[in-house]
Amino acid sequence: MTDKTEFVLIEGVKFFHHPNGGGLVAVTAKVAKTAFVGPDAFVKDKAQVLDKARITDKAQVYGKAIVKGNAHVSGNAQVYDSAKVNGDAREIDHGEDYGDANAFYVTQLTGKEIQSVRVSGNAQVFGNAHVSGFAFVFGDAHVFGDAHVFGDARVWDHVQVSDNAQVSGYAQVWGNTQVYNSAKVSGYAKVYDSAKVYGKVQVYGHAQVSGKAQVYDHAQVFGDAQVFGDAQVFGDARVYDYGWVSGSDQVSKGVITKRKD
Numbered sequence: 001m002t003d004k005t006e007f008v009l010i011e012g013v014k015f016f017h018h019p020n021g022g023g024l025v026a027v028t029a030k031v032a033k034t035a036f037v038g039p040d041a042f043v044k045d046k047a048q049v050l051d052k053a054r055i056t057d058k059a060q061v062y063g064k065a066i067v068k069g070n071a072h073v074s075g076n077a078q079v080y081d082s083a084k085v086n087g088d089a090r091e092i093d094h095g096e097d098y099g100d101a102n103a104f105y106v107t108q109l110t111g112k113e114i115q116s117v118r119v120s121g122n123a124q125v126f127g128n129a130h131v132s133g134f135a136f137v138f139g140d141a142h143v144f145g146d147a148h149v150f151g152d153a154r155v156w157d158h159v160q161v162s163d164n165a166q167v168s169g170y171a172q173v174w175g176n177t178q179v180y181n182s183a184k185v186s187g188y189a190k191v192y193d194s195a196k197v198y199g200k201v202q203v204y205g206h207a208q209v210s211g212k213a214q215v216y217d218h219a220q221v222f223g224d225a226q227v228f229g230d231a232q233v234f235g236d237a238r239v240y241d242y243g244w245v246s247g248s249d250q251v252s253k254g255v256i257t258k259r260k261d
Contacts, residue, residue: 013044023055029062047080052089059119063126070116071131075138077119081126083144087117087133121156129161139174147179151186165197169204183215187222195227205240213245225256 007014008024015024023037026044031037035049038056043049047061050068055061059073063080067073070089079085119125120138127144131137135149139156143149147161151168158176161167165179169186176194179185183197187204191197195209198216205222209215213227216234223240227233231245235252244259245251 015044018043021056045080053085065125072116072118073120074118075120075122077121077123077125077138079119079125081144082128083125084130085117085119085125085132087131087135089116090134123156127162133168135167145180153185171204181216189222193228199234207240219251 005016007016014027018025018031018037021037022039023041025031025037028046029043030048031043032050034052036054037043040058041055042060043055045062046064048066049055049061052070053067054072056074059075059077061067061073061079065079065083067079067085069086071085071087073079117132117134118136119131123137123139123141125131125137125143128146129143130148131143133150135153137143137149137155141155141159143161145162147165149155149161149167152170153167154172155161155167157174159173160178162180164182166184167173167179171185171189173179173185173191175192177191178196181198183199183201185191185197185203189203189207191203191209193210194212196214197203197209200218201215203209203215203221207221207225209221209227211228213229213231215221215227218236219233220238221227221233225239225243227239227245229246230248232250233239233245237251237253239245239256241257243256245256
């Protein structure tokens with residue numbers, strides 16, 4: 001702001017047009033000169049947009065949220081409460097597989113194609129949630145509580161990641177899935193459809209949990225294992241290697257390393 005800054009009054013709060021992008025920024029918020037706020041974007045309350053972060057389209061950052069690094073918040077996405085979105089940037093190679101094509105986004109910077117952490121679509125990140133690394137959260141996904149999505153993870157559709165849950169590595173979570181409590185989904189694991197993963201569960205490797213399956217308590221699903229249908233894996237059960245639990249099967253203890261007949 002300068003002495004010549006023109007203000008816009010909205011619901012009793014002064015806003016000004018950010019010099020880099022023209023978006024509206026409340027005088028109570030902090031936005032770096034190096035950040036970009038697009039013409040239809042809003043930054044308000046005590047939110048902070050720092051470094052080379054980009055807020056574009058009709059995205060909003062508010063509350064005490066912090067968006068920094070090379071993070072990109074776009075579409076109708078909202079980042080609020082005390083949520084944090086941050087990450088670095090890297091030049092991408094189109095010949096390399098970065099996961100499901102539906103989860104692939106790039107940010108145009110200085111003529112180069114750069115991949116960075118991104119929250120887009122109608123996604124919301126709130127509470128004390130944290131999205132970092134090169135993760136993508138989009139669609140109608142919600143990440144909240146103290147949840148953390150990081151690494152190269154992709155979370156989209158109507159997914160809810162909450163409490164102290166973590167989605168990391170190259171994991172992909174989509175559909176109407178819920179990941180909560182202290183569950184961890186990592187590696188190249190996929191959790192989708194209407195599956196639920198909760199408790200102190202770990203799903204990793206190339207494991208898949210789908211359908212209406214539930215994995216909870218202290219169970220572990222890893223390797224190339226699959227849990228699907230209406231199956232439940234719970235207790236201290238472990239399903240790994242090429243273990244396969246399906247239909248209405250319930251496994252509460254022991255080890256399964258091959259298809260369950």
